[in-house]
Amino acid sequence: MNTKKRQAIKERLEEAERVCDENGAQLTELRRSVLSLILEADGPLTAYQLLDQLKEIRKTAVPPTVYRALDFLIENRLVHKVEQLNAFIPCNDTHHDHHDVQFLICDKCGTVAEIEDHAIAHALAEAAKKQGFRPSKAVVELDGICAACSASNP
Amino acid sequence: MNTKKRQAIKERLEEAERVCDENGAQLTELRRSVLSLILEADGPLTAYQLLDQLKEIRKTAVPPTVYRALDFLIENRLVHKVEQLNAFIPCNDTHHDHHDVQFLICDKCGTVAEIEDHAIAHALAEAAKKQGFRPSKAVVELDGICAACSASNP
DNA sequence: GAGTGAGATGTTATAGCATAACTCTTAAAA
């Protein structure tokens, strides 16, 4: 990992600390470790991939260890679950409303891009309203080929 | 099950037969049985719920039996998978483009409504285009409270 | 300082979801 990325991760961990403080939640060493692993990863990680890595620094780790940490991180808007992959990625912007986030999943390279498109969010809200449906959560995930992979494989 | 529903299911099985014929696919007895169970159900069914029911009429059924049938039915646009529930529901309209379907999942009563909202589909397509992303599939699922449950629990 | 309560983590076991890999049968194509 290069210096720049290491610095970016450090900043995001500090931001996470602030967010948790504001929420009256504790970013414990365990939770911080799990978040750090997710931030360091190049792409989405499954719970068991996280577990394998976590075991190296915390030998008592078992599945509930990881799932509890993930639940906490998701509740505090530090991590997203990608439903189609059963995998987890960092949240890019702790300020946005998690209702209004969408994911672009590249089938070629596996990267998941997080976007926040208000036209989509608005269309979803309108459609729900039309049906008398009161949404509490939205899962919006597009599968396909990302720009980079389209360019290299035309 | 009342007569009306039985008739509706019969019609949908006949329609499924036509669709498969057009696709050069075979709606075998097994696949027809699985589709029928999904059509008869009041709500989404998991693969193992289907398996339990299927065993009553086909004692050799095991998980791959069900998953293969489901794969076939999804490919032929007769069934949808609801990602958040790991469960399966019938497709309401075999003509529409599966890219352009959305689900409204009621957290209270468990029903899943399938809608086809072109404003959402359009917004998704635009957002993808903006990113140079070429989508092949869209998963759009809203969790919340349906109109009926809102009315009864104000 | 002993007791209490809440939150975090440890621990064991199991439930729930999905597929790999190989076999057998059957029916149509060559």
Next chain:
DNA sequence: TTTTAAGAGTTATGCTATAACATCTCACTC
């Protein structure tokens, strides 16, 4: 007739997630 391909059977296993109960820690209070 041999070959091939699709469907289904069979066995085993891998992956994903949670239940339930025990223990620890630390702040608070009596």
